[in-house]
Amino acid sequence: MAGIDYTTLIPNNVSLHENRRLQRALEDWQPKFLEWWQDMGPNGYQAKDVYLRTAISVDAQGWAHFGYVRMPEYRWGIFLAEPEQGRLVNFGDHKGQPAWQEVPGEYRGTLRRLIVTQGDTEPASVEQQRHLGRTCPSLYDLRNLFQVNVEEGRHLWAMVYLLDAHFGRDGREESEALLQRRSGDADKPRILGAFNEKTPDWLSFFMFCFFTDRDGKYQLASLAESGFDPLSQTCRFMLTEEAHHMFVGEAGIMRIVQRACELMREHKTDDLRKHGGIDLRTMQRYLNFHCSVSLDLFGSEISTNAANFYTAGLKGRFEETKKQDDHLLKEATYSVAELDGDRIAMREEPALVSLNERLRDDYVADCARGVARWNEVIKKHGIDFELRLPHRAFHRAIGSFADARVSPDGRVISQAEWDAKHREWLPTEEDKAYIQSLMQPVTEPGKFANWISPPARGINGQPVEFEYVRLA
Numbered sequence: 001m002a003g004i005d006y007t008t009l010i011p012n013n014v015s016l017h018e019n020r021r022l023q024r025a026l027e028d029w030q031p032k033f034l035e036w037w038q039d040m041g042p043n044g045y046q047a048k049d050v051y052l053r054t055a056i057s058v059d060a061q062g063w064a065h066f067g068y069v070r071m072p073e074y075r076w077g078i079f080l081a082e083p084e085q086g087r088l089v090n091f092g093d094h095k096g097q098p099a100w101q102e103v104p105g106e107y108r109g110t111l112r113r114l115i116v117t118q119g120d121t122e123p124a125s126v127e128q129q130r131h132l133g134r135t136c137p138s139l140y141d142l143r144n145l146f147q148v149n150v151e152e153g154r155h156l157w158a159m160v161y162l163l164d165a166h167f168g169r170d171g172r173e174e175s176e177a178l179l180q181r182r183s184g185d186a187d188k189p190r191i192l193g194a195f196n197e198k199t200p201d202w203l204s205f206f207m208f209c210f211f212t213d214r215d216g217k218y219q220l221a222s223l224a225e226s227g228f229d230p231l232s233q234t235c236r237f238m239l240t241e242e243a244h245h246m247f248v249g250e251a252g253i254m255r256i257v258q259r260a261c262e263l264m265r266e267h268k269t270d271d272l273r274k275h276g277g278i279d280l281r282t283m284q285r286y287l288n289f290h291c292s293v294s295l296d297l298f299g300s301e302i303s304t305n306a307a308n309f310y311t312a313g314l315k316g317r318f319e320e321t322k323k324q325d326d327h328l329l330k331e332a333t334y335s336v337a338e339l340d341g342d343r344i345a346m347r348e349e350p351a352l353v354s355l356n357e358r359l360r361d362d363y364v365a366d367c368a369r370g371v372a373r374w375n376e377v378i379k380k381h382g383i384d385f386e387l388r389l390p391h392r393a394f395h396r397a398i399g400s401f402a403d404a405r406v407s408p409d410g411r412v413i414s415q416a417e418w419d420a421k422h423r424e425w426l427p428t429e430e431d432k433a434y435i436q437s438l439m440q441p442v443t444e445p446g447k448f449a450n451w452i453s454p455p456a457r458g459i460n461g462q463p464v465e466f467e468y469v470r471l472a
């Protein structure tokens with residue numbers, strides 16, 4: 001595969017110049033994207049130099065170049081992972097056939113919907129985060145926010161490339177629509193619920209990166225298994241970028257936890273509000289919220305859509321090819337948590353319709369590993385407190401638990417108990433107002449807001465006090 005060509009208007013490693021029709025479609029879309037970026041991308045700082053990484057190759061080692069860039073001049077482009085020679089469709093009814101280089105006619109509509117749904121989340125998160133720069137806790141964090149934002153912009157490019165390259169006029173219309181929907185807009189909202197929520201403060205931002213970007217990882221990983229090879233190659237490269245977003249989330253929360261523990265020990269209290277910290281109980285409520293809305297993104301526990309995507313070879317399981325089974329799943333079963341009167345019970349369901357739940361299981365296990373790392377910090381300080389993932393049935397809006405009231409520890413409860421206790425479980429108006437009161441910008445190199453610890457190290461070997469964004 002060709003290296004990334006940066007001499008052209010649209011950097012790419014897909015020999016774009018050989019396909020004039022596609023090149024023209026993308027060159028036509030590019031100014032509309034930039035207009036969207038100016039209107040809906042980061043509010044402020046657009047004229048500042050930001051220390052960003054840009055992809056220079058798509059192999060695992062050393063793909064990134066770091067340097068100062070103004071965000072609107074970031075070289076968004078089209079990068080696909082190396083093709084796998086002789087790749088096959090690895091699951092479903094077409095298992096064993098050569099992977100498709102063109103969209104199979106019978107799956108056109110379904111595949112387009114999958115790509116649009118994924119694509120819609122990318123600009124949505126940039127819109128959700130657009131005001132955060134104004135209240136950054138440090139230049140280091142400001143730079144990380146902008147890195148995430150430009151890469152989500154590139155993920156949009158990745159999906160638009162697939163739409164324009166493989167779906168003709170329909171694809172071009174979808175590409176336009178991706179720039180027209182708006183997160184949280186009553187008339188033209190983004191497609192998925194969590195992407196219409198606000199990200200009003202940095203605690204929410206770090207939780208979003210940890211929980212919601214991780215949903216992205218699992219969706220991309222299952223699309224990377226697709227029998228439609230261009231989608232697979234696109235998603236494989238996106239996953240390498242996504243890893244950094246989850247690092248930003250996990251490390252951000254870890255640093256807030258670290259600071260909370262320091263303040264607790266210093267002042268011998270767990271009420272940190274008079275000391276300008278974020279107490280662990282408040283963090284638990286934010287965690288409960290962001291985890292539950294992200295769990296919804298996986299869809300209903302029992303889903304014929306999920307079964308159809310799989311049988312058609314369009315969307316696989318997480319690490320499909322590492323699994324030792326028939327990759328057809330026609331006879332297999334899977335145990336799924338379901339509401340059974342006033343309790344939650346496990347029931348064996350056909351594996352094909354349970355694929356959303358299986359992916360959610362992989363996701364929950366991954367989240368739990370991160371939470372365990374946060375708890376190690378608390379434990380090291382000798383503090384008796386554990387952050388916990390809420391039960392998967394807690395505060396759900398989609399699937400079989402949507403109509404139930406369930407506590408974070410997984411008890412089915414009455415509406416009356418919910419009304420009495422939900423303020424202990426989800427962020428309250430007071431929590432939000434307090435967190436908002438902490439959101440005062442800190443922009444001196446090497447300085448950090450009082451509620452968060454500095455990171456252990458800087459970006460790309462630079463010191464923590466490096467001028468990650470040049471404000472002068």
Ligand SMILES: [Fe+2]
Pocket residue numbers: 122151152155216242
């Ligand atoms: Fe993304």
Ligand SMILES: [Fe+2]
Pocket residue numbers: 152213216242245
């Ligand atoms: Fe992301």
